[in-house]
Amino acid sequence: MKAQVIQAFGNPSVFQIQEIPAPEVIPGHVLIEVKATSVNPIDTKVRSGFVKGVAPDFPAVLHGDVAGIVRAVGEGVTKFQVGDEVYGCAGGFKGMAGGALAEYMLADADLLAYKPKNLTMEEAAALPLVAITAWEAMFTRGNLTSGQNILIHAAAGGVGHVAIQLAKWAGATVYTTASSKEKLEIGRRLGADVTINYLEESVQEYLQKYTNGKGFEIVFDTVGGENLDRSFEAAAPLGTVLAIAARSTHDLTLLHSKGLTLHVIFMLLKMLEKEMRKEYGQILEKVTNIVEEGKLRPLLDSNIFTFDEISKAHEHLESGKAIGKVVLVNKW
Amino acid sequence: MKAQVIQAFGNPSVFQIQEIPAPEVIPGHVLIEVKATSVNPIDTKVRSGFVKGVAPDFPAVLHGDVAGIVRAVGEGVTKFQVGDEVYGCAGGFKGMAGGALAEYMLADADLLAYKPKNLTMEEAAALPLVAITAWEAMFTRGNLTSGQNILIHAAAGGVGHVAIQLAKWAGATVYTTASSKEKLEIGRRLGADVTINYLEESVQEYLQKYTNGKGFEIVFDTVGGENLDRSFEAAAPLGTVLAIAARSTHDLTLLHSKGLTLHVIFMLLKMLEKEMRKEYGQILEKVTNIVEEGKLRPLLDSNIFTFDEISKAHEHLESGKAIGKVVLVNKW
Numbered sequence: 084m085k086a087q088v089i090q091a092f093g094n095p096s097v098f099q100i101q102e103i104p105a106p107e108v109i110p111g112h113v114l115i116e117v118k119a120t121s122v123n124p125i126d127t128k129v130r131s132g133f134v135k136g137v138a139p140d141f142p143a144v145l146h147g148d149v150a151g152i153v154r155a156v157g158e159g160v161t162k163f164q165v166g167d168e169v170y171g172c173a174g175g176f177k178g179m180a181g182g183a184l185a186e187y188m189l190a191d192a193d194l195l196a197y198k199p200k201n202l203t204m205e206e207a208a209a210l211p212l213v214a215i216t217a218w219e220a221m222f223t224r225g226n227l228t229s230g231q232n233i234l235i236h237a238a239a240g241g242v243g244h245v246a247i248q249l250a251k252w253a254g255a256t257v258y259t260t261a262s263s264k265e266k267l268e269i270g271r272r273l274g275a276d277v278t279i280n281y282l283e284e285s286v287q288e289y290l291q292k293y294t295n296g297k298g299f300e301i302v303f304d305t306v307g308g309e310n311l312d313r314s315f316e317a318a319a320p321l322g323t324v325l326a327i328a329a330r331s332t333h334d335l336t337l338l339h340s341k342g343l344t345l346h347v348i349f350m351l352l353k354m355l356e357k358e359m360r361k362e363y364g365q366i367l368e369k370v371t372n373i374v375e376e377g378k379l380r381p382l383l384d385s386n387i388f389t390f391d392e393i394s395k396a397h398e399h400l401e402s403g404k405a406i407g408k409v410v411l412v413n414k415w
Numbered sequence: 416m417k418a419q420v421i422q423a424f425g426n427p428s429v430f431q432i433q434e435i436p437a438p439e440v441i442p443g444h445v446l447i448e449v450k451a452t453s454v455n456p457i458d459t460k461v462r463s464g465f466v467k468g469v470a471p472d473f474p475a476v477l478h479g480d481v482a483g484i485v486r487a488v489g490e491g492v493t494k495f496q497v498g499d500e501v502y503g504c505a506g507g508f509k510g511m512a513g514g515a516l517a518e519y520m521l522a523d524a525d526l527l528a529y530k531p532k533n534l535t536m537e538e539a540a541a542l543p544l545v546a547i548t549a550w551e552a553m554f555t556r557g558n559l560t561s562g563q564n565i566l567i568h569a570a571a572g573g574v575g576h577v578a579i580q581l582a583k584w585a586g587a588t589v590y591t592t593a594s595s596k597e598k599l600e601i602g603r604r605l606g607a608d609v610t611i612n613y614l615e616e617s618v619q620e621y622l623q624k625y626t627n628g629k630g631f632e633i634v635f636d637t638v639g640g641e642n643l644d645r646s647f648e649a650a651a652p653l654g655t656v657l658a659i660a661a662r663s664t665h666d667l668t669l670l671h672s673k674g675l676t677l678h679v680i681f682m683l684l685k686m687l688e689k690e691m692r693k694e695y696g697q698i699l700e701k702v703t704n705i706v707e708e709g710k711l712r713p714l715l716d717s718n719i720f721t722f723d724e725i726s727k728a729h730e731h732l733e734s735g736k737a738i739g740k741v742v743l744v745n746k747w
Contacts, residue, residue: 136672224676311667321684321685326671328671329667329668329670329671330667330668330671330672331667331668332665332666332667333664333665333667334663334664335643335661335662335663335664335665336661336663338661338677339658339660339661339662339679339681340468340662341681341684342679342680342681342684343679344556344676344677344678344679345670345676345677345679346676347667347670347671347674347675347676347677349671349672349673349674352652352653352673352674353653
């Protein structure tokens with residue numbers, strides 16, 4: 084089968100199209116005919132060598148997110164049959180069967196769910212990693228409940244745009260930030276109650292305006308870096324900050340004086356542990372239901388790439404100019 | 416009545432014995448004849464001006480922890496009667512009725528519980544702030560449950576020695592660190608399953624020895640500063656770090672790569688909020704039961720001070736040489 088393979092870490096040009104053996108199905112797994120995948124920041128960090136600890140061995144087929152059709156079912160799998168349309172985040176990392184940048188992908192059935200019927204393959208491939216991340220952050224870890232207020236940074240980001248919709252689905256009051264009119268309009272269309280241009284208003288200004296200076300019960304930081312300091316500032320006393328990017332150094336004084344909780348969510352950890360994977364498949368089943376109820380839709384960047392164009396797709400994500408998810412469709 | 420008063424922030428010599436009006440009882444409060452108090456690090460930080468945000472107005476009577484006898488009961492208080500022996504952490508901070516360094520203390524009844532019958536007044540006065548802090552950290556925030564493993568830093572510290580006993584009471588397996596044979600022996604006597612001299616073993620060494628390198632499910636950092644980095648290192652993937660001192664700057668990379676939760680507990684926050692105080696009185700009621708069951712005893716430093724010796728008591732705590740709690744008994 085055809086695959087985009089890397090033989091070493093490097094810049095986006097490191098991908099090479101190669102003919103490699105199609106994987107054989109093994110117990111607990113299914114073989115998926117890959118229809119689409121999407122790029123997540125972690126895929127670019129694996130490719131560049133920034134996160135070697137979670138990278139697969141060379142030659143490596145990258146990418147976790149997949150949508151496709153089941154073509155073979157391994158021993159012990161009862162959930163899926165040949166011909167089922169499925170999606171999940173299910174490979175491309177250390178110790179896993181293989182990535183999605185190929186004609187076929189071998190995937191642990193525990194990590195998969197039925198593709199939502201009202202989504203195309205490209206749309207479905209955009210969701211798994213970001214939806215699981217947002218779910219784990221807000222519900223598994225953050226215990227977000229109806230009536231709470233939550234500030235979600237990066238309205239048009241991969242995780243941010245899904246978090247807005249899931250938080251509204253859960254009955255929260257959603258505030259969201261972005262840097263442009265266009266992105267704030269996206270946040271509004273996705274259901275955010277209040278949109279904030281963080282270039283025009285300081286944290287103190289919007290805390291005063293929307294919370295009487297008290298702060299938000301939950302702050303979801305999907306950005307990291309200096310933004311994490313702004314998240315600490317925006318949280319109410321005894322509040323919670325959810326972070327998905329925290330490889331940086333921070334003054335924790337505000338965590339102390341406000342008695343905050345910081346949950347750092349690194350989605351890969353449970354994916355890499357066989358015993359924990361089921362949790363992600365179960366989250367995706369719920370996500371499928373929410374999508375089919377019309378409460379959640381992925382936002383796709385206007386550039387859709389083919390598997391031949393993987394280098395461009397990575398470059399586009401790394402440029403910071405993408406809006407929503409960068410998706411690739413398999414035309415092989 | 417006699418009181419130790421401060422008129423300005425400063426070193427331990429800033430206290431002055433003064434004759435001030437005894438407080439009158441007000442609704443929801445009781446008037447306590449103070450028998451004993453104890454020094455907590457936060458009291459020394461209020462005195463020095465390090466935490467002005469939670470300091471009472473001048474002239475100020477400091478100290479939260481109190482044990483004594485109810486001498487008057489305010490309107491609406493049904494829980495206590497004149498003559499009851501009570502304890503609590505109930506004053507000496509911003510907006511509160513008054514501190515414990517006086518013959519009488521006016522205290523919100525919501526913050527009090529009956530003194531354990533098997534403790535002296537000095538012993539009872541040692542417990543409230545540290546027991547509430549340990550409870551809030553391990554149970555309210557950290558959800559410590561039977562069978563989990565927990566690493567508690569500072570076996571002979573104010574919070575540490577109480578945490579060891581409460582964690583054992585809850586059925587956890589308790590590992591504890593200290594810097595001397597004497598302190599480790601205290602940890603052992605208080606029930607710790609394993610004691611670790613952190614000057615003799617590195618975090619990696621004791622992780623390997625006791626957890627196969629995996630780390631502890633919960634790490635309770637009662638120390639702060641650089642020790643917080645060691646706590647991040649000692650936590651297992653998806654584990655929890657509880658911290659009570661986090662006014663410092665830290666690299667959060669390990670929080671990211673292990674997907675950790677960091678709860679910072681600042682005990683004063685709920686004490687200063689009228690609506691939240693009841694929670695602390697309820698925790699103390701449970702603590703009273705546990706003490707009376709013989710499962711929890713405070714560790715008192717061998718130096719017991721009188722109220723006249725408040726400066727020496729603060730100096731002793733600040734010297735870092737105290738073992739367990741520094742207690743003051745009222746001989747006025």
